[in-house]
Amino acid sequence: MKLAHRPDIDVDAVAALVGAVRDPELDLPLDALGMLGDVTPRRGGRIEVTVRLTTVSCPLRDRIRTDVAAAARRAAPGAEPVVEFEVMSETERRATAEQFFDGRTTVGARGAKSVVAVASGKGGVGKSSLAANLAVAAAAQGKRVGLIDADVWGYSIPQIFGVTTPPVAMYETMLPVQAHGVRLMSLGFLVEEEEPIVWRGPMLHKALTQFVEEVHWGELDLLLLDLPPGTGDVTLSVLELLPEASLLVVTTPQQAARTVATRVGAMARNSNIAVTGVVENMSGMVCGACGEHTPLFGSGGGAILAEALDAPLLAQVPFDISLREAGDRGVPVMAADPTSPAARAYAELARELRPARRSLVGRSLPITPL
Known part of the structure; x- marks a missing residue:
């Protein structure tokens, strides 16, 4: 993740709040899943946030866009967030999955109450x-x-x-x-x-x-x-x-x-x-x-x-x-x-x-x- 600084925007604060947004499918922070990309201030009061999806056909793309934009506005009042998406490579997706499914979570339905x-x-x-x-x-x-x-x-x-x-x-x-x-x-x-x-x-x-x-x-x-x-x-x-x-x-x-x-x-x-x-x-x-x-x-x-x-x-x-x-x-x-x-x-x-x-x-x- 690359942070491009500008004096009037606390990019670290934006990255922290956006990274804490939870993926609606996995219910884990975007940052922990390796899904937070670059956070870059642009001209005209805009701040660009890149989210790295695991698949190009992500069904909850709009939900993620809304949640990320809301988090960016809270971190940088007055800025206009622009949410962009890119797709992980197969190698990146596998690395994320191996890190995620390392025993911290239960796969399967047997744990249902x-x-x-x-x-x-x-x-x-x-x-x-x-x-x-x-x-x-x-x-x-x-x-x-x-x-x-x-x-x-x-x-x-x-x-x-x-x-x-x-x-x-x-x-x-x-x-x-x-x-x-x-x-x-x-x-x-x-x-x-x-x-x-x-x-x-x-x-x-x-x-x-x-x-x-x-x-x-x-x-x-x-x-x-x-x-x-x-x-x-x-x-x-x-x-x-x-x-x-x-x-x-x-x-x-x-x-x-x-x-x-x-x-x-x-x-x-x-x-x-x-x-x-x-x-x-x-x-x-x-x-x-x-x-x-x-x-x-x-x-x-x-x-x-x-x-x-x-x-x-x-x-x-x-x-x-x-x-x-x-x-x-x-x-x-x-x-x-x-x-x-x-x-x-x-x-x-x-x-x-x-x-x-x-x-x-x-x-x-x-x-x-x-």
């Missing part, structure tokens, strides 16, 4: 939309949230969040994509939008293992997983990778959805996995003009399933046209219309969500004889 897998017995019940909006709601309530799109054949999280930027690779790890305060990882970021995934079980297991173990998630209060419908290999692989996970089961009021969702609960019991609760999606529609509630798909399915699984019915999310409209625009309804009926239900679900404790039945305990 709570892990909740969102499951359903069949497709078409709104499971992915619920997982996405639950993640945004929890982030809006101050939690550090990650979301893994484990629905590998029907991945839709990139579309729901409206992001196509691939994750940034650093050294032997990846940085999750960020949107609406949530850290995201999906196969949809790594393949073309309409490219089908025709992988067999071992390849899918390897990909999911990388998402869990080789992504730098950082500190997480809540990790959500959007599971594929049903009880197949992928679901079992995810729950083996994250044995501390509990299930949040999504259904609709219809009997068919409730019946197949019961099978997910049976799988959970057989696998010694706790069910943290049930959500009834598409739980009727409220007329915006008169307030009348119409049970479009029947009623009571969520409560019956919750009783069968011996788990609480945590939320009943209404059928809401704003949910569809926001999804078509690539924005979760929690961000697009947080006062809509569906968004209010998601926010309440985020407040009520309490991961269940996994049963100790059938598990060996580390008991040492006296």
